[in-house]
Amino acid sequence: MTAASATPATPTHPVSGALTAADGPVAAALRSALSDDRVRTTATELGLYRRDASNIEGSAGIVCFPTSTAEVRAAVRIAVDHGMPFVARGSGTGLAGGATPLGGALVITLTKMNRILSVDPVNRLAWVEPGVLNLDLTRAVAVHGLHFAPDPSSQQSCSIGGNLANNSGGPHCLADGVTSAHVLAAEVVMPDGDVVVLGSEGGETDGYDLRGAFVGSEGMCGIATRICVRLTQNPPDVRTMLFDFDTVEAGAQTVSAIIAAGMVPAALEMMDQLCVQAVEAYIHAGLPVDAAALLLVEVAGPVHGVADEVERIVAIAREHACRTVRVAQDEAERALIWKGRKTAFGAVARIKPNYYLHDTVVPRRALPDVLRQVYEIADRHGILVMNVFHAGDGNLHPLLVFDKREPGVLERVHAAGEEIVRVSVAAGGVLSGEHGIGLEKRDLMPLMFAPADLAAQAALRAAFDTTGLANPTKVLPSPSSCGDSHEVPEGAWI
Amino acid sequence: MDLTAFAAEVATDDPVTIAGLGTRGGAVAGVRCVSAPRGIEWIQADEMTVSCGAGTPVDELSAALAAVGQRAVLPAGGTVGGALAVGRSGIRRLGDGAVRDVLLQARYVGADGVVVKAGGPTVKNVSGFDVCRLLVGSHGTIGFLGDVILRTRPIAPHAAWFAAPTDDPMAVFAAVHRPVSVLWDGTHVHVLLEGHHLDVVERAMRTGLVESDGPPPLPAARHSVRPADVVRVTAGLRSGTFVAELGMGVVHAAPDAIPPTAVDPGVAAIARRVKDGFDPTGRLNPGRAA
Numbered sequence: 105m106t107a108a109s110a111t112p113a114t115p116t117h118p119v120s121g122a123l124t125a126a127d128g129p130v131a132a133a134l135r136s137a138l139s140d141d142r143v144r145t146t147a148t149e150l151g152l153y154r155r156d157a158s159n160i161e162g163s164a165g166i167v168c169f170p171t172s173t174a175e176v177r178a179a180v181r182i183a184v185d186h187g188m189p190f191v192a193r194g195s196g197t198g199l200a201g202g203a204t205p206l207g208g209a210l211v212i213t214l215t216k217m218n219r220i221l222s223v224d225p226v227n228r229l230a231w232v233e234p235g236v237l238n239l240d241l242t243r244a245v246a247v248h249g250l251h252f253a254p255d256p257s258s259q260q261s262c263s264i265g266g267n268l269a270n271n272s273g274g275p276h277c278l279a280d281g282v283t284s285a286h287v288l289a290a291e292v293v294m295p296d297g298d299v300v301v302l303g304s305e306g307g308e309t310d311g312y313d314l315r316g317a318f319v320g321s322e323g324m325c326g327i328a329t330r331i332c333v334r335l336t337q338n339p340p341d342v343r344t345m346l347f348d349f350d351t352v353e354a355g356a357q358t359v360s361a362i363i364a365a366g367m368v369p370a371a372l373e374m375m376d377q378l379c380v381q382a383v384e385a386y387i388h389a390g391l392p393v394d395a396a397a398l399l400l401v402e403v404a405g406p407v408h409g410v411a412d413e414v415e416r417i418v419a420i421a422r423e424h425a426c427r428t429v430r431v432a433q434d435e436a437e438r439a440l441i442w443k444g445r446k447t448a449f450g451a452v453a454r455i456k457p458n459y460y461l462h463d464t465v466v467p468r469r470a471l472p473d474v475l476r477q478v479y480e481i482a483d484r485h486g487i488l489v490m491n492v493f494h495a496g497d498g499n500l501h502p503l504l505v506f507d508k509r510e511p512g513v514l515e516r517v518h519a520a521g522e523e524i525v526r527v528s529v530a531a532g533g534v535l536s537g538e539h540g541i542g543l544e545k546r547d548l549m550p551l552m553f554a555p556a557d558l559a560a561q562a563a564l565r566a567a568f569d570t571t572g573l574a575n576p577t578k579v580l581p582s583p584s585s586c587g588d589s590h591e592v593p594e595g596a597w598i
Numbered sequence: 599m600d601l602t603a604f605a606a607e608v609a610t611d612d613p614v615t616i617a618g619l620g621t622r623g624g625a626v627a628g629v630r631c632v633s634a635p636r637g638i639e640w641i642q643a644d645e646m647t648v649s650c651g652a653g654t655p656v657d658e659l660s661a662a663l664a665a666v667g668q669r670a671v672l673p674a675g676g677t678v679g680g681a682l683a684v685g686r687s688g689i690r691r692l693g694d695g696a697v698r699d700v701l702l703q704a705r706y707v708g709a710d711g712v713v714v715k716a717g718g719p720t721v722k723n724v725s726g727f728d729v730c731r732l733l734v735g736s737h738g739t740i741g742f743l744g745d746v747i748l749r750t751r752p753i754a755p756h757a758a759w760f761a762a763p764t765d766d767p768m769a770v771f772a773a774v775h776r777p778v779s780v781l782w783d784g785t786h787v788h789v790l791l792e793g794h795h796l797d798v799v800e801r802a803m804r805t806g807l808v809e810s811d812g813p814p815p816l817p818a819a820r821h822s823v824r825p826a827d828v829v830r831v832t833a834g835l836r837s838g839t840f841v842a843e844l845g846m847g848v849v850h851a852a853p854d855a856i857p858p859t860a861v862d863p864g865v866a867a868i869a870r871r872v873k874d875g876f877d878p879t880g881r882l883n884p885g886r887a888a
């Protein structure tokens with residue numbers, strides 16, 4: 105099946121300049137509902153909010169910074185009253201264009217709503233505002249021996265609201281589950297201005313799981329203003345191991361064998377040779393730069409179980425011709441190993457100035473074959489590719505590195521990227537494991553879903569957003585999104 | 599699994615209901631009844647996934663998975679489709695996570711008789727809106743499950759129930775590392791621990807727990823309260839008449855033991871729009887509420 109073709113470049117909800125002007129009616133209403141200094145309309149400031157961490161650019165009409173549920177509600181109402189689309193924005197680290205405003209939308213930035221409202225260390229849950237940064241929550245509850253389990257690599261800067269809206273994952277989601285499993289409830293300002301609480305502290309409410317439907321809705325079903333998250337007990341013991349292999353296949357087979365042996369490690373991460381070389385040049389951790397693949401395995405839990413699993417995992421790795429085994433001897437060594445994994449993106453910058461990070465999932469058993477195809481695709485397009493990924497759940501992150509000053513390179517990067525997505529889906533995989541669809545993969549949705557499947561998703565969205573103004577034209581390609589016409593901004597794939 | 603025949607049975611116009619083994623409420627009375635295909639399609643132990651017809655008995659699935667050392671997080675009894683449609687977790691939710699998280703992909707027959715796919719086959723997936731989450735707990739009011747792909751988990755090497763008399767159950771709850779279940783019946787805490795047998799024994803000893811025969815029998819009705827309110831709410835109930843799941847806010851007691859909480863009108867309005875969007879004529883499981 106081919107991706108839906110894009111329709112003309114007319115914004116869905118063309119917002120007139122008169123509405124968004126500094127002295128226009130929307131700005132004036134926002135200023136009186138919020139405050140003068142929290143409503144921004146200058147070209148410089150709007151420019152800062154025209155995209156997220158993807159390379160897809162849109163245009164913001166007005167940017168505002170509410171500090172309470174009441175202010176978010178007022179902002180949503182004002183936008184809807186004027187027929188103006190609005191976009192919730194957390195830290196703007198999203199990689200799929202989810203927070204990219206289109207056609208002069210109102211950007212509702214939640215960074216000033218960043219208070220941890222309450223922590224119940226006994227029942228292990230917390231209420232937070234959406235702008236709280238992921239790592240800040242984990243740091244704040246560390247005194248209770250707890251943490252927030254989803255740990256995206258961007259955890260120092262991404263917000264819990266963004267995590268919820270993208271249903272984000274991270275290395276430690278293999279054993280403990282992605283964000284959806286850690287969100288018990290959310291207070292949501294609905295696009296029609298209603299304020300509701302979806303879900304409950306107990307986590308299993310009567311009726312439809314509207315909480316579950318809201319998680320991962322990429323800002324298209326309303327704006328979360330308070331979030332109740334589950335906190336996880338820190339493990340009494342943690343062991344981190346590194347194995348290296350002569351072939352990617354041997355590394356991938358080790359991953360499958362560990363799982364088939366009945367173990368679910370806390371994390372199972374893989375890096376290929378080019379990536380290891382880049383990271384080693386950057387952090388000097390003594391990584392084996394001549395290996396084809398490096399596997400990071402972390403086991404966590406009570407001591408005896410951990411010791412037993414370390415032994416069994418080392419044996420499995422040896423059976424699969426692993427060359428060397430390195431078990432972190434102390435917390436410093438563990439931190440160094442993880443630094444290698446988490447700074448992979450920074451390390452890449454030393455090779456080429458630009459990168460495009462992909463995100464697909466394939467069945468674990470298909471990893472070697474899909475990786476082979478990824479190398480072949482990148483080769484054919486003359487692009488350098490590195491792979492650093494969540495091998496435990498088959499979540500690939502091919503990183504295409506390039507210098508955008510090279511003529512024609514962006515076209516090749518996009519062409520290679522689309523082929524990577526296609527081979528992943530063809531191998532029994534899915535379009536995205538954690539970054540979401542946004543604008544980036546919107547028009548590839550038909551690779552995975554038939555029109556009836558997309559219509560069901562559109563029905564879910566329509567049940568939440570009766571106005572069609574909450575972050576419109578994302579995620580669903582045009583035929584199923586109830587007449588939304590589609591603007592295709594610069595940088596999106598089509 | 600070929601769902602053509604099932605879709606034809608569900609058809610497109612008249613009111614229709616679906617039943618599994620009838621252990622969780624069964625069919626709507628007086629309405630034409632269908633049942634979902636039965637059978638395990640495949641088990642992929644190295645992917646930790648299984649595919650089966652929604653009409654497959656949970657116990658049949660569990661037995662097949664046990665043969666490869668795995669299990670699906672579904673409460674025992676009835677059919678897979680019934681367990682998902684009701685969406686209620688058992689007493690192991692604290693350690694296992696909720697039933698709703700077990701469903702990776704579903705193919706269901708919608709009100710218009712068309713087969714619809716929700717979710718995807720891999721253990722991690724954020725491709726589009728999460729229709730799977732709506733299906734779990736929907737009581738067959740937005741679509742009839744045909745076949746599903748579920749996440750599986752390894753069976754722990756060792757599992758044991760423990761108990762201890764206490765009047766401060768939350769202190770025990772706070773002290774144990776990642777128990778699978780902690781129940782309180784007014785006089786005793788009952789704790790299920792799993793893992794390496796030495797860890798299980800040591801964790802129990804450290805908290806003064808003694809190995810027991812298993813969990814107490816559960817009273818008929820299941821009530822939801824705030825987890826922080828469990829001890830206060832059950833203080834008004836006679837010991838032995840309730841079993842509370844600590845940390846989860848679930849109290850099993852007599853049907854009238856705890857007043858139900860009213861549904862917020864805003865939430866009810868969204869639910870109504872969900873139903874109208876998926877089943878505009880109200881033909882699927884008519885009269886039943888999610």
Ligand SMILES: Cc1cc2nc3c(=O)[nH]c(=O)nc-3n(C[C@H](O)[C@H](O)[C@H](O)COP(=O)(O)OP(=O)(O)OC[C@H]3O[C@@H](n4cnc5c(N)ncnc54)[C@H](O)[C@@H]3O)c2cc1C
Binds near residue numbers: 157203264265275323
């Ligand atoms: C270097 C780097 C590494 C990354 N690593 C990972 C990773 O390991 N795993 C992973 O999953 N992701 C990763 N990401 C992607 C990104 O960090 C996550 O998607 C993150 O959750 C986005 O959070 P944010 O606050 O930046 O959201 P934004 O980018 O601001 O917004 C993301 C989406 O959420 C919506 N939104 C934001 N707040 C709300 C709210 N309160 N209510 C409703 N909708 C809202 C927006 O409209 C948008 O659609 C990475 C990104 C970078 C740049």
